[in-house]
Amino acid sequence: MTQATTRTRTFVQALNEALDIAMARDPNVYMLGEDIGEMGGDFGVTRGLWAKYGDARVRDTPLSEAAIIGASVGSAMLGMRPVAEIMFADFIGECYDQLVNNAAKMHYMFDGQFKAPIVVRTACGGGFGGGPHHSQSVEGWFLNVPGIVLVAPSTPADAKGLLLASIENDNPVIFLEHKALYRIKGEVPEGYYTTPLRKAAVARAGSDVTVVATMKLVHEALAAAAELEKEGVSVEVIDLRTIRPYDAETVLESVRKTGRAVVANEAPKIGGLAAELSATIGEECFHDLKAPVARVAGLDTPIPFSLVLEKYILPGKEEVIAGIRSVMK
C-alpha cells in the first residue's frame, strides 16, 4: 500500500470529505436531514455539498425524524445508499421504531430478501451545557438491538475512513459524532480510503493496564495515560471504534496481556457499553485478571445544564485516572 499524503483537518472537515467522496463515487448515495442543504447542517458537516450535488441528492427535510429514517430505509430496500442526519442524537427516540423494528430487522425477518444499508449520522455527547436534550450518549439505547451497527470514531482520520466504510456497508449503521470532537484537528489522508468496521485500534500501547474507551473518552484516557506514565504506569488505550458488533478479540488480547482492565464511556453506568465490556472481560479473562474490572462512566442522572453540574456527572481524565488507580492497587 502506498502511503497517502496527509493534511491537517478538523473532524468536521474529515467527515465532509468522506461525504463528498462517497457522493462522487456512487450515484446511489444521497443525504437527507434537517438543514443539511444550503445551510450545511447544524455543525457544518455537509457544508458545500448541496451546491455541488443539488437538491435531489442533498435533501432538506422538515422536522420529521421518523419519516427521515423511514425514507432512508425504504430507498435502501431498493439499493439506494442514504446518509441521514439526525441533528442531535437525543432526538433519535423520534425514529427509534424505524431503526429498531424496521432497519435492524428488515434483513432478518424477511429472510435476507431485503437489506437496509443506511447510515444515520448523529451528534451526541455532552460537555458544552447543552442540557438534558442535547447532550446524551445514546449507544446504550441500541446496544441491545441485534442487526444495528454502532460506529463511534475518535479521530479525524478515523471519522473519514469509518464513514466511508459505513456508507459502503450493507447493514444499518448509526454513526455517532461526539460534539466535543468536531473541532479537534488531526492528520487525515487525502482521497478515498476506508477504515475497517468491527476493528478496534490500539490508540496507545502499554503493558500494565488496558483502558477500553470510545469517542471523547479515548482522548481523556490518552491524557490519563500520559500523566500516569510519569508515575511509571504503562497504560494501553484501546479505541473501540465500532461499538456494535464490537471487536472483542482486540480487547481480550490486550486484557490477557496486561491483566487489568478499565472500561470507559460517557453514558450512564447502568446497562451500558461499559457494563457489557466488563461482563465479557469477566467471562473471558477471569483467570488473567489481577483486579476486578473498573467501569468509568457517567453518573446515573439526566444531563444537567449548568456546566459545574454537568462536569460533576460526566467522566473525564480524572475519573479515568481514578479508575486506573483502583485496578492498580
Next chain:
Amino acid sequence: MTLDIETLVDLYRDMWLIRAFEFGLEREFKKGNVPGMLHTGVGQEATQAALAAHLQASDAFFPDHRCHGINALAQEKHQGDGERIMAELFGRATGVCSGKGGSLHSANPKVGNFGDNAVEGSYMATVLGVALAYQMRGQPNVACCIIGDGTVGRGEFHESLNMAAIWKLPVLYACVNNGYAISMPVGKGHASADIVDLARGYGFPCEIVDGNDIEAAYDAVQRAIAHIRAGNGPYFLEFKTWRWQGLFSGEFRSPEEVKYWKEDRDPLKLAREKILAQGKLSAEDLERIEAEVKAEIEAWIDFAKASPMPDPAKATADVYVGWEVTA
C-alpha cells in the same frame, strides 16, 4: 361503473380466494396448527382484490395484518405459488420468509410485496423511501401502503403524508376504514370518522370509496394509480368497509350492525349479484368457481402442513449482512 364480465369474474375469483384462504386458515388456527396471532381480511376482500389487480410486480405494496389475501394473490399472480404464503403462516421452511416472518411479516420483493411491519403503520414512513427511489431513478412505479383506520393515529401518518406531498412522491395510501381499531370506533379515536378529512390538508387527491363494491374499488384504484404513474404525486383512497372478525374474545358490535354488513353488504354477495345481472354466467358457473378455489386452498393447506419446519440453526442467520452473530 360496470366492468366487463371477464374482469368481474376474475375479481370474483380473487375475492373468493381471499375468503377461502382466511376461513381455511382460521380453521387450522383454531386447531392449533398455526402459531401466533390471527387477523383475517374477511369482509374486506374487494379492496385487496382491486389493489392486487392493478399493482404490478415492479410496484411495491406494504401489506397490513389483514392482508394474507393480497399477499397470496400477488404471489399467485406473479409467481404462481400462493401456497408459499400459507406455508409462511404455518412457520414452514417453504414459506416466503422461510418461517421467519409469519402472518405479520410476509414479504417477497419479486412480486412487489415489501412486507408487513407489525408495529402498525411504521411503513407509512418506509413507503416514502421506496417512492423516493422510484422518483430519483425516473421509474414510473407506485409504492402503496395499506393502512387501517386505527393506524392513522400514528404520528407517522402526518410525517408521511406531508413528506409525500412536498416531494410529490408516487405513493398510494390505501386506507381500509373498517370502522374500528380493535374495539375503538373510528369516530371516537379520530377527530373525524372520515379519514379523508384528516388527509385533505396535504393537498393531494383524497377519495372515499365504497370498499365493498368491487367495481367502485377497482375503478378508484385504477384512477389513483394512473394519476401517480403520470408523475402527479400521491393519492389517498379511503375504503369504507367492515371486518367480519370481532375481537379475539368474540363479537362486540350490535346484532343489527353485524347483520347489515354480513347480509346486505357482503362484498362477495354484491359481486355475485352484479355478475348474474349481466346474464352471461349462471349461479352454477359461480358455484363451480367457488368449489375450484376452495379445493385450491385446501391443497395449499396440505402443502403447508406437509412442508418441513425450518432448520433451527437458521435462527441465527441474516442478522447482519455478511457477518455471523458472535454472542
